[in-house]
Structure formats: C-alpha cells, structure tokens
Amino acid sequence: LSAPAPAVTSLASSAGCEKRRGEGALEAAERGPGAAYHMFALMEDLLEKLKLLNYEEEALRRHHLRPLSRHYFALPTNPGEQFYMFCTLAAWLITKAGHPFEQPQEYDDPNATISNILSELRSFGRSVDFPPSKLKAGYGEQACYVLDCLAEEALKHTDFSWKRPAYPTEELEEEAITEDDAELTLNKLEEEIEEEETDNEENFIDLNVLKAQTYRSDMNESTKQEEILESTTDAAEWNLEVERVLPQLKVTIRTDNKDWRIHVDQMHQHKDGIESALKETRGYLDKLHNEISRTLEKVNSREKYLNNQLEHLVQEYRMAQAQLSEAKEKYQQGSGGVTERTRTLSEITEVLEKVKQEMEEKGSSMTDGAPLVKIKQALTKLKQETVQMDIRIGVVEHTLLQSKLKEKSNMTRDMHATMIPETTIGAY
Numbered sequence: 372l373s374a375p376a377p378a379v380t381s382l383a384s385s386a387g388c389e390k391r392r393g394e395g396a397l398e399a400a401e402r403g404p405g406a407a408y409h410m411f412a413l414m415e416d417l418l419e420k421l422k423l424l425n426y427e428e429e430a431l432r433r434h435h436l437r438p439l440s441r442h443y444f445a446l447p448t449n450p451g452e453q454f455y456m457f458c459t460l461a462a463w464l465i466t467k468a469g470h471p472f473e474q475p476q477e478y479d480d481p482n483a484t485i486s487n488i489l490s491e492l493r494s495f496g497r498s499v500d501f502p503p504s505k506l507k508a509g510y511g512e513q514a515c516y517v518l519d520c521l522a523e524e525a526l527k528h529t530d531f532s533w534k535r536p537a538y539p540t541e542e543l544e545e546e547a548i549t550e551d552d553a554e555l556t557l558n559k560l561e562e563e564i565e566e567e568e569t570d571n572e573e574n575f576i577d578l579n580v581l582k583a584q585t586y587r588s589d590m591n592e593s594t595k596q597e598e599i600l601e602s603t604t605d606a607a608e609w610n611l612e613v614e615r616v617l618p619q620l621k622v623t624i625r626t627d628n629k630d631w632r633i634h635v636d637q638m639h640q641h642k643d644g645i646e647s648a649l650k651e652t653r654g655y656l657d658k659l660h661n662e663i664s665r666t667l668e669k670v671n672s673r674e675k676y677l678n679n680q681l682e683h684l685v686q687e688y689r690m691a692q693a694q695l696s697e698a699k700e701k702y703q704q705g706s707g708g709v710t711e712r713t714r715t716l717s718e719i720t721e722v723l724e725k726v727k728q729e730m731e732e733k734g735s736s737m738t739d740g741a742p743l744v745k746i747k748q749a750l751t752k753l754k755q756e757t758v759q760m761d762i763r764i765g766v767v768e769h770t771l772l773q774s775k776l777k778e779k780s781n782m783t784r785d786m787h788a789t790m791i792p793e794t795t796i797g798a799y
Contacts, residue, residue: 410512414445417515420522421460423531430463444510444518454481454509457518461488464521468528470494481507492517495524 418439427438436456444453458475465472470491475484485503493499497520505513678685 410445410515411442413512413515413519414442417444417519417522420519420526424464424467424522424525424529426460426463429467430460434459444514447508447510450509452509453514454507457506457509457514458484458488460518461521464518464525465491467525468495468521488517492520495520 418441421439430436431438436459439456444457447453455477462472462474465488472487472491482503485506488506489499489503501513505511506517508514
C-alpha cells in the first residue's frame with residue numbers, strides 16, 4: 372500500500388494516468404455525454420455519507436490523515452496516497468457495517484487487499500462488474516462506487532434514515548445604512564421595540580413585522596366606522612414631521628452577487644453588449660478579412676511570378692550546391708590523409724628530439740674537462756698522502772731502530788755487569 376517512489380515511477384504513473392483517462396473518455400462517450408461527470412456527483416454523495424458517519428473523528432484522526440476534498444477520488448492527484456486512503460476508508464466502513472475487517476498496513480499486498488474488500492462488498496449483496504485492477508489506481512468511478520456502497524451499508528447498520536428536507540424560508544438580506552445615527556434593517560424591529568439602545572448602537576426594523584402590523588391596523592380601521600371625516604393636522608407641521616422621520620424610513624436591500632437572478636441579468640446585459648459590439652465590429656472585421664484575402668492572393672501570384680522568373684537561377688544554385696557537396700567530400704577525404712600524416716610526422720619529430728638530446732649529452736660529456744681536472748686533483752692528493760705516509764714510516768723505522776739499539780745496549784751492559792764480579796772473586 373505504500374506510495375511509489377517519485378524518482379522511479381513518476382513517468383510510469385503519468386503514462387498510466389493518461390492511458391486510464393483515455394479509456395475513461397471512451398467509456399463515457401459510449402454511455403452518454405453526462406457519464407463523464409457521474410463520478411463527480413457520486414463522490415459528492417459519498418462525502419456527505421462519510422460526514423454523516425463522522426469519518427473525520429473515527430477514521431481520519433486515528434490514522435493522522437487529512438479530510439477529503441469534494442473530488443478527491445474523482446481526479447488523480449497522488450495514486451499511492453489515494454490508494455492508501457481508499458483502503459483505509461473501505462476497511463473502516465466494512466467494520467462500521469458490522470463485518471470485522473483488519474486494517475490494511477502500508478506494506479500489504481495490494482491485490483490481496485483489493486480482493487478482500489471486493490469479497491466483503493459481494494457479501495453485502497452488491498454486484499461487482501469491473502476488474503479488480505481498476506481499484507489499484509486509488510481513484511476513479513469504480514473506487515467511488517465501492518466506497519459509496521460500503522457507506523450505504525454502514526448507514527443501514529447504524530439505523531440511519533433520511534428525513535424530508537426542511538427548506539429555510541428565503542428572506543431579504545440586510546444592509547446597514549447609517550444616516551442620522553439610525554439604521555433600518557429587515558430583522559430587528561422587535562429588539563428596537565423592547566429595548567432602547569445607546570447612541571453607539573443601531574436601531575433595526577423588521578419589514579415583515581412592520582407589514583403585519585400595518586395589515587392588522589388597516590383591517591381594524593376598515594372594521595370601524597369612519598369617525599374622522601377631515602384632518603385637523605397642520606400641513607406645515609406634517610411636512611416637518613415627514614422631513615424628520617424620512618431618513619429613518621429609508622430601506623435599502625443589499626443585492627447578493629450569488630443570487631441566480633443577478634447572474635441571469637448580468638448574462639442578458641453581457642449578451643446585449645456583445646451583440647451591439649458585434650454589429651459595430653462585424654463590418655470592420657469583414658473589411659479586414661477581405662483586405663487580408665486580397666493581400667494573400669497578391670502575395671501568392673507574386674510568388675509564382677518570381678518562381679517562374681528565377682527558375683534558371685534556382686537550377687544554377689542547385690548545381691552549385693551539388694558541386695559544393697562534392698568538394699566538401701573531397702576535402703574531408705584529403706583532410707583525413709593530412710591528419711594521418713601529421714600524426715606520423717609528430718611521432719618522427721619526437722624520436723628525433725630524443726636522439727638529439729642523447730647526442731648533446733654525449734658530446735657535452737666528451738668535451739668537458741672537469742673529469743680530467745678531478746683526476747689530476749686526486750693524483751696530487753694521492754702523492755701528498757704518499758709523502759706523508761713515507762715520512763711517518765721513516766719516523767716509525769727510526770723509532771724502532773732506536774728502541775732496538777737501546778735494548779741491545781742494555782743487554783750488553785747487563786752482560787758486563789754479570790761478568791765483572793766473577794773476575795773479582797777469582798782474584799781474591
């Protein structure tokens with residue numbers, strides 16, 4: 372029951388909507404000119420029945436849904452949302468009609484949900500002469516029909532009965548007229564008679580009550596004998612009194628723009644205005660039509676004349692166009708060979724640059740005297756180190772010779788020292 376993802380199914384849903392609209396238009400054409408508007412009337416009846424069942428409090432508020440518009444299931448707006456609303460209301464109406472029905476969830480199988488709803492509808496004795504796939508869109512005449520039938524069954528189960536309509540009596544609308552701190556309207560004569568209002572408040576007179584009182588007073592006066600044969604009131608005082616109460620006797624009835632009579636009068640006025648304007652403009656339009664027709668004929672004849680006069684130039688132009696197209700083809704072929712040769716030339720140039728760079732490196736290495744100077748410097752350094760090493764060797768040999776001579780002299784001295792006492796002992 373979840374709504375399809377808009378990024379994936381927007382094109383598919385729009386195509387499906389167009390297809391279903393085309394099919395609905397064909398069916399409406401077959402059934403008659405008023406069949407296309409039948410589901411709008413059916414949807415309005417359904418909405419009234421749902422209001423009688425208090426669907427806003429019992430169904431919508433429980434599922435946190437918004438109230439339906441007059442043509443919610445008659446026009447396609449959001450197929451996923453409409454299908455979920457359809458299943459929710461159908462389950463609630465079935466339960467309201469006395470058959471327990473489980474509330475469908477968001478991820479339930481749509482085909483199974485529709486099949487269960489139609490099964491319950493058939494159990495009420497209602498006929499289903501359309502395929503279940505018609506209800507998958509969540510809108511259309513079939514969806515309105517199913518919900519309307521379930522709403523009727525729910526009203527029957529709740530023992531609801533229609534009563535005769537009580538039409539309100541039409542009354543003229545009120546309009547306030549402020550003049551001399553007084554206002555005359557159509558509904559408040561009794562309030563003016565019963566209580567005196569302050570200066571900031573306004574006085575109201577009900578014309579119906581006023582007419583009734585006037586009628587009763589006239590009847591009473593007619594039953595009485597004529598007692599007053601002539602008036603004793605002064606004419607000047609009468610005129611002053613009339614001028615004083617004249618503003619309070621004015622009554623203006625406000626015209627209602629929604630009244631059909633006003634619309635009819637406006638239609639007649641517009642029709643008269645259109646007819647009068649059409650009479651004046653028809654002559655100008657006919658004259659303009661004739662001038663445009665003559666101008667078009669002149670343009671056509673002039674065009675034919677120019678075509679006949681410039682036929683040879685057109686042929687030359689076509690031949691030039693053909694030659695130009697051939698030259699463009701040859702140019703494209705030649706430009707293709709030039710491009711290939713240019714690529715080969717660029718490759719050869721790169722190889723040549725590499726060879727030149729290698730030759731320059733070898734030539735610079737052969738003419739450069741820096742390695743020879745380094746070799747000479749190294750030989751000089753080796754000679755110096757050799758001389759220093761010879762001197763050190765000589766010093767070491769000299770030191771060794773001295774040590775040997777010293778050791779030898781010491782050994783000779785020791786030998787002489789051992790030999791002298793033996794000679795002395797033998798003399799004694």
